Structure formats: structure tokens, C-alpha cells
Amino acid sequence: MHEPYHEWLRREGRIVVVGASLAGLRAAETLRAEGFAGSLTMIGDEPHPPYDRPPLSKAVLLGRAAPDRTELPRRREIDADWRLGVAAIGLDLAGRRVRLADGGEVPYDRLLIATGVRARPWPDEDEARLDGVFVLRTRGDAVRLHRRLKASPRRVFVIGAGFTGSEIASACRQQGLAVTVAERADAPLVGALGSVVGAVAADLHREGGVDLRTNVQVTALEGDRVGRVRAAHLSDGSVVETDVVVVALGAVRNTEWLAGSGLAAGPRGVACDAGCRAFDVRGIVTDDVFVAGDVARSPHPLFGYQFLSLEHWGNAVAQAEVAAHNMISGSSDRRPHLWVPAFWSSQFGVNIKSIGVPSMGTEIMITQGSLAERRFVGVYGHQGRVIAAVSFDNTRWLDFYQRLIETGAPFPVEFTTVDRRPEGRRPVPAAFPDPSLPTHGPTVTVSGYAPSDRRLVFTPARP
Amino acid sequence: MTDSSLLRRITDPASRADPYPLYEELRRTPVLHEEEGGAYAVSRYHDILALLHDPRISSDDRRLADRGDDELPGPEGTVLPPSFIRLDPPEHDRLRRIANSAFGPPHRPHRIDGMRGELAGIVGELLDGLASAAAGGGEIDLVDEFAYPFPVTVICRLLGVPREDEPRFRGWVDVIVAGLDPETRHDPAAPAQRAARQARVQLGMYLAGLVEERSREPRDDMLSDLVAGRGPDGAMSTMEVLSTAVLLLIAGHETTVNLITNGMLTLLRHPEHLERLREDAAYGVPVVEELLRYEPPVQLLPSRTCITDIEVHGVTIPEGARIWLMLAAGNRDPERFADPGRFDPDRPDNEHLGFGSGVHICFGAPLARLEAQIALTELARRLDGPRLLQDPPPYRLSPVLRGPRHLPLGVDGVRPRQDG
Numbered sequence A: 001m002h003e004p005y006h007e008w009l010r011r012e013g014r015i016v017v018v019g020a021s022l023a024g025l026r027a028a029e030t031l032r033a034e035g036f037a038g039s040l041t042m043i044g045d046e047p048h049p050p051y052d053r054p055p056l057s058k059a060v061l062l063g064r065a066a067p068d069r070t071e072l073p074r075r076r077e078i079d080a081d082w083r084l085g086v087a088a089i090g091l092d093l094a095g096r097r098v099r100l101a102d103g104g105e106v107p108y109d110r111l112l113i114a115t116g117v118r119a120r121p122w123p124d125e126d127e128a129r130l131d132g133v134f135v136l137r138t139r140g141d142a143v144r145l146h147r148r149l150k151a152s153p154r155r156v157f158v159i160g161a162g163f164t165g166s167e168i169a170s171a172c173r174q175q176g177l178a179v180t181v182a183e184r185a186d187a188p189l190v191g192a193l194g195s196v197v198g199a200v201a202a203d204l205h206r207e208g209g210v211d212l213r214t215n216v217q218v219t220a221l222e223g224d225r226v227g228r229v230r231a232a233h234l235s236d237g238s239v240v241e242t243d244v245v246v247v248a249l250g251a252v253r254n255t256e257w258l259a260g261s262g263l264a265a266g267p268r269g270v271a272c273d274a275g276c277r278a279f280d281v282r283g284i285v286t287d288d289v290f291v292a293g294d295v296a297r298s299p300h301p302l303f304g305y306q307f308l309s310l311e312h313w314g315n316a317v318a319q320a321e322v323a324a325h326n327m328i329s330g331s332s333d334r335r336p337h338l339w340v341p342a343f344w345s346s347q348f349g350v351n352i353k354s355i356g357v358p359s360m361g362t363e364i365m366i367t368q369g370s371l372a373e374r375r376f377v378g379v380y381g382h383q384g385r386v387i388a389a390v391s392f393d394n395t396r397w398l399d400f401y402q403r404l405i406e407t408g409a410p411f412p413v414e415f416t417t418v419d420r421r422p423e424g425r426r427p428v429p430a431a432f433p434d435p436s437l438p439t440h441g442p443t444v445t446v447s448g449y450a451p452s453d454r455r456l457v458f459t460p461a462r463p
Numbered sequence B: 001m002t003d004s005s006l007l008r009r010i011t012d013p014a015s016r017a018d019p020y021p022l023y024e025e026l027r028r029t030p031v032l033h034e035e036e037g038g039a040y041a042v043s044r045y046h047d048i049l050a051l052l053h054d055p056r057i058s059s060d061d062r063r064l065a066d067r068g069d070d071e072l073p074g075p076e077g078t079v080l081p082p083s084f085i086r087l088d089p090p091e092h093d094r095l096r097r098i099a100n101s102a103f104g105p106p107h108r109p110h111r112i113d114g115m116r117g118e119l120a121g122i123v124g125e126l127l128d129g130l131a132s133a134a135a136g137g138g139e140i141d142l143v144d145e146f147a148y149p150f151p152v153t154v155i156c157r158l159l160g161v162p163r164e165d166e167p168r169f170r171g172w173v174d175v176i177v178a179g180l181d182p183e184t185r186h187d188p189a190a191p192a193q194r195a196a197r198q199a200r201v202q203l204g205m206y207l208a209g210l211v212e213e214r215s216r217e218p219r220d221d222m223l224s225d226l227v228a229g230r231g232p233d234g235a236m237s238t239m240e241v242l243s244t245a246v247l248l249l250i251a252g253h254e255t256t257v258n259l260i261t262n263g264m265l266t267l268l269r270h271p272e273h274l275e276r277l278r279e280d281a282a283y284g285v286p287v288v289e290e291l292l293r294y295e296p297p298v299q300l301l302p303s304r305t306c307i308t309d310i311e312v313h314g315v316t317i318p319e320g321a322r323i324w325l326m327l328a329a330g331n332r333d334p335e336r337f338a339d340p341g342r343f344d345p346d347r348p349d350n351e352h353l354g355f356g357s358g359v360h361i362c363f364g365a366p367l368a369r370l371e372a373q374i375a376l377t378e379l380a381r382r383l384d385g386p387r388l389l390q391d392p393p394p395y396r397l398s399p400v401l402r403g404p405r406h407l408p409l410g411v412d413g414v415r416p417r418q419d420g
């Protein structure tokens, strides 16, 4: 049952989606699948129809997939008015209009913000402009980088050993290119997974033939007379000659177009509630503006209601589906976005997957397999509860650990498991560089399987 | 409670033709434990799925009091080590990885797809063979004359058994598979069991010889790859190769027979789908998926055990207890599948449990799917006027690997092959 307004909205309302990528597309498909019959406008500043990004640092760099062949598979027809190659530059909240770079304006009854993130550029603009300096976020980036890698550079220099940087290093090594990786922390992936797991990642790099430099910062990129990059200078005084530099320093949220709109949008993303409705600057939730994907920050009950910003493919899909559903539903039919964060990566021949929020973990224990064999499941604990898990080549067990996270299972994990090794009986510090420690609150757990019947069970904190 | 206990009624051969009402009853008690020392039957989709991913659950027979007896004597009368279906990580994972490097991507990406033509050829020949029997508006038995010989021939080609040895090989396999029949299985003196033991020894020796040949002179087949060990895990020992070869043989045999036979039975009961398949070969893909949900060849997984006390749906299953994962009941759980009793190949999001899930998920699934798709599509195209002569047909006794023992069909004829 829908009240009259939502009946009308579903029949002839106007929905505008800004950001025509993964979250935008999946939201549009969900809207149509749920019976939205009004007008749908898709606004995207990239010239391409929605494509998939994860292959860009994997199959595409390896030459196994053409960069222009990563369109997202369509789940259904969406019958939309596509405005591609044109950016949204402003939002009139009161007048319910999106302003476009071509001078046009698009009115809406419901707006979805799905503008994602972009690669954080190298901070020195002149150095960033040197020929041979790349970032990797878009199809265009991938085409340019791939072309350069095919021309057999003498060395590829990767700045930053997060997931993207590590995947790029791995792909380059697989093609026999010489690679140097510079990382500020003591190992790759430390920010995401902590030093215990980071040490395994460091082994993967070194065994894969990467010249891995940790605990260093890149202080400058040096160009030659014709403006091609020729060397990178490091904080330990060393200089590495290179003809390709890939800057993999994380992402910047695409929220500038919302400046001054009155929405709670800023460098950390657009804040929204668990139902994907955007907050305005007064902290009041809007009823007609929704957010999904990498650009969103939303509170998650399993993680102390912290606002999480997730750059995860699966999150973009799940959040888009919830946002779309809620956009055309009355309040009693709305659903919370209770997705347990999950991320995967493949590098140096290993499939890595994490669920939950590892960086909130203070301790880790290896409940299956062994670090030395690079095949294991590690469980992260936070204040006596399981908060996350990571697997190296052991993905098939993770559903079990997801249940542990969802039900707030106790940590350390005392019960026996198959393939438990002596090293995995005790927790050790997970060793994140900058542990964030949310306060201890009540226990919240998730129950139910289908999106429509997922429920929260709230247990007040014991004294 | 004892003689009419639900699990006994489920395993009773009299229920074989239609166990589904019993499964419905079973799902009302999500974890059913009826007898002291008996199994704990788990029948709801989400519980089964959770247990298949639960590292507190073991597949290792040696953790159970009453083990099965599917091991095969090795060449010198030694007993082969357990195959990976009966092992836990890390041994399971190592052996499965090596087996996989001989079977699929990344090392052998085209092994299965490359068999497409060969599978179609085998199916074509079997159907040609049916033509004479069918000629006078005759009767055929789909099991004996088609579904049964097909998977053994396929496994022979996959492993690399030379064509001239196929009849001998099939002879042994027939006897071994007959020995798995629960009726005689626990009577070592029964002639079928004696014959099966004999055949195991002969098959073991034959395979050992072949393994030795392939390690000296590798060819483009799975046995050669298993002994060559190209991947980072190296090679299997000869004994490991033998148990893996036997596993592939047994695990891929009756299952595939039943999928094809259940498939034809279901399609004849729902002729509009048979008609659609005849017109559109691509329909074979969703048809086979729905069959794996609706009439799964492996109805339950009977030999899991937990290595610590676990709680499922409020019931504590004690360490060492036997757990039955009722795949076929989970496949018709209305909490997961809308209108579960309806055969509907068009249903969206059909993540059935027919191949299991988790680390033991069916290794041969890509092959099994292809075999069934080709077999059913060709049957739909080439059998002229097929009709069931007996419905329900007689069933095999096993409640685990469930399927018709015979499927007598009346046919007006067999159409010639459409080549191309």
C-alpha cells in the first residue's frame, strides 16, 4: 500500500540521478523494477555509458580485457533520458533543480546523488602535469596507462601501496616490468588491514619482484627538459629513475558541485541516514534527496553508528538498491541499508577479501590456515566482539564470519575450526597505524536474510 | 516415534518417488534429532548454506564413528588415502587445487569447453544407437541405454583412458557402482559386494598402470596433468592421483545419470518446457539450473560432523554428532524460493543447493552442467513423440543419490542428427 503522494510519484514523478556509474545505474534499474513509471534522467560527466572500474587495475592492465569493453551488464531496460558528458554544477534544494554545466536545469521530485570519488591527484600541480605521471580511476586513465605500459617503460614507480597501488604493481610485474613501490607506512595495505596482514602483503610484493620501499615519502617528481618524468625523490634521500609514475594515494569525494547547496556535503562525502536520505547542514534529514555509493557517508548500527564511507563495489550496489526503494516508498515501507562492508582484491596471484571494518579492530587472530602459507582467515576483534575478517585465498568461509559480525559474536574466537594452527590460538595486536576507537555502546545485531526482512536486534549495554 | 520417525520415512524406499511432502514436514523442525546417536537433520535453506560455510563442520570421515566404505584398494592391496571430498583443509585445499590445475582456469581454461564437441558426439552416437530399438514404435529405457553409459564415457575421455580400453573400464565401473547400492552395501558376503571389491582391485591396478605411462609420456589429458603438477603445489603422489581419479569417477557418475533422467522425467511431466527446449537450445541453461533445484540428484549430504558443539536454530548439536544437510529440502524452502513446488526455469536468482556450497562445492559442476544441457537438448530435439510408460518410474534405493532405476519411454522414432 502506498499513500497518495507515493502513488503519484511512482506513476508520474520525476527522478534525477547524478552520477551515471555503478550506483546510479543499479538505482535506476531498481526504480524501474519496483514499478517506477515516471521520468528518469541520468546525468553523468563522463562521456561513456556506465562501466565497471575494478577490472581497470586488473584484467585491463594485464591486457586481458580491452579498456572500452568493461560496460556494466544491464539488469533490465531503464528507459531513461541520458545526459552524458555533462556535469552537474549546482543544486537548488528549495527549488528542486539540478544545474548543469551546459547551462541547463533539470527539475526533480526525487534526486539521487551518486557522484562517487575521483583519484587524489599528486599535490604538486606542475609535477602532476609531467608526461608519464598517471592516476587510475576512469576508463580514460586506464587507456592511457595501458598504452604507456605496452611501450615497455624501463621502470614503473607506484606511489602508495593501498589496494589500487598494489594491484597496479602486481599487474606490471606480471608483464615483466621493473616496479618500485613507495609507501609511507611500514607495509602495503596497512591502512586497510593492519600491520600483521600488511607484513604478508609485503612478502607478496617482494617475492613478486617489486622493489618495495616502506616508511618513505615521495618528496618530488623530477622531469626532463621536454617535460617527461625521469625520477622520483624519496624522503630517505634516495632517487629512483623511472619513466612512468602512478599516483595511487586514495580518493577525493566528488562533492564540490554541492557546495553552498545546504546539504551536509564536504570532503568526507555526503552524510545520509541509514535509509540513504541526505542530511542538510542543520543535521536535518531531507525527504527528497538520497545518496548512494562511494560518495555517501552513512551511519552503521553494527559499528557503533559511526558514519562509514566505503569505496566498495558491493556497497555501491546494495546502497543504490536501498536508496531506490526508499525513494518511491512511504516511510513505513522503507528499509535500512544494513550492508556489512565487503571488499575484494586480487594481486600477486592471491584473492584477498575483507568483510566488516578491519580498521576498527584492535586485535587479530588467524582462525584458519597460516600467514606463512599466505592462505588464511584472520578475524579482527574490537572490545570483545568480532568486528571484521579478512581472507587470503580462503574466500569461501567468509559467509560464516559475516554471521559472527552480524550477531556480535565474542572475540577472541575460542571454538575450534578446521585448519586451526597453533599460531592462531591467541590474538595479537592488529597494529593499525592510527586506530580509531569508537566508544563502547549497546550491542546491535542483524537478523533476517532477505533485504526486506533484515532486522536489527537492540540489546542495551550491560552495566 | 521410532518406526514412524520422519527420517526413517524419508530413507524408506517407499518414499523415493515423492519425498517432497516429507521434506515439507521436516522443515517445520529446522533441526530434527529423533534418535539417541542418530543424525541431526538440517532442512532450511539458510541454515544449510550457513553450515556449508561453517569452519566448525568437518567432512573428514575419520571424525565419524561409522565411516563409509568407498575407499579402493591400491595396487598392492593397500588402501588408498581418502579423496578430497572426505578431507578438510588444508589437505583438501591442496589436492583440490592440484586437481583444478588439470581441469579449469587458469592452467587449463579450455579443458571443459573444449569437450563440447566430444560430448555432443557421444550423445549423438548413443541416440543413433536408440534409433533401431525405437524404429518400430518401440520402447526404450532412458537409463540403461542413454543416461548411464554417457558419464562414464565422458570421464574416460577426460582422464585419458584410451578408447580401446573403454569397454573394460566401463565394465569395472558398472560393477563398482552397483556395489554402492544400499541394499547390499552392508553385507560383505553378498555377491555384488564381492564383485565390487574385485572390480576395485582391477580398476586400481589398471589406473596405476596408466598413471605410470602418463608420467613417462604425458599427453593432453587430466591424468598427465595430475602427475606433472604444473602449479605451485607440485604434483600429487601416485596414490593421491588414484584416489582423485576414483573420486571423479564415482562423484560424477550416478549424479549425472540422475540429473539427466530426472530431467527427462520432469520435462515429460511438463511438456510445454520440453517443447520450448526443442525450439531453443539456450533454454537448456535455465532448465538444468531449475532441475538442480527442483529434483537435485544429491538429495542430502549425510556425512558431515561438527568438531565442537554448535548451535543451530536454538538446538545444540554436540561435537562428533552426524549432521545431515538436506539439500533437496532447502531447495524447496519457501523462505528462499517463491512457489518452491513449481518447476519454473525462468525463476530469477536461482541459487540452488544442488551442487552444495563452500569449499566442497561440486568440483565437476561446469562439466555436469554441460553434459546435462547437451543431453537434454538433444533428447528434446531427436526423440519423436516421447511419452512416459510408467509414472512414477521405479527408483533406485538410495535416498542420497536419488533417481529412477529405469525410465521406460515410448517413442515413435529417433530423428536423424542435425549436423552443424
Ligand SMILES: Cc1cc2nc3c(=O)[nH]c(=O)nc-3n(C[C@H](O)[C@H](O)[C@H](O)COP(=O)(O)OP(=O)(O)OC[C@H]3O[C@@H](n4cnc5c(N)ncnc54)[C@H](O)[C@@H]3O)c2cc1C
Residues within 6 Å of the ligand: A018, A019, A020, A021, A022, A023, A024, A043, A044, A045, A046, A052, A053, A054, A055, A056, A057, A086, A087, A088, A089, A114, A115, A116, A117, A118, A136, A137, A138, A164, A254, A257, A292, A293, A294, A295, A310, A311, A312, A313, A314, A316, A342, A343, A344, A345, A346
Ligand atoms: C581501479 C579501481 C579498482 C577497484 N577495484 C575494486 C575492487 O577490487 N573491489 C571493490 O569492492 N571495489 C573496487 N573499486 C571501487 C569501485 O569501483 C567503486 O566502489 C564503485 O565504482 C563505486 O561506484 P559509484 O557509482 O558510487 O561511484 P563512481 O564509480 O566513482 O561513479 C561516480 C560517477 O559520477 C560521475 N560524476 C562525478 N561528479 C559528477 C558531477 N558533478 N556531475 C555528473 N557526474 C559526476 C563520475 O565521473 C562517475 O562517473 C575499484 C575502483 C577503481 C578505480
Ligand code: HEM
Residues within 6 Å of the ligand: B059, B084, B085, B086, B096, B247, B248, B249, B251, B252, B253, B255, B256, B259, B296, B297, B298, B301, B353, B354, B355, B356, B357, B359, B360, B361, B362, B363, B364, B365, B367, B368
Ligand atoms: C549433476 C551432476 C552432479 C551433481 C548434482 C553433483 C553434486 C555434488 C555435490 C552436492 C557435491 C558436494 C559434496 C559435499 O559437500 O560433501 C559435489 C562434490 C564433488 N563433485 Fe559433484 N556433482 C555432479 C557431477 C559431478 C561431476 C561430473 C564430477 C566430476 C567430473 C563431480 C565431481 C565432484 C567432486 C570431485 C566433488 C568433491 C569436491 C570437494 O570435496 O571439494 N561432480 N558434487
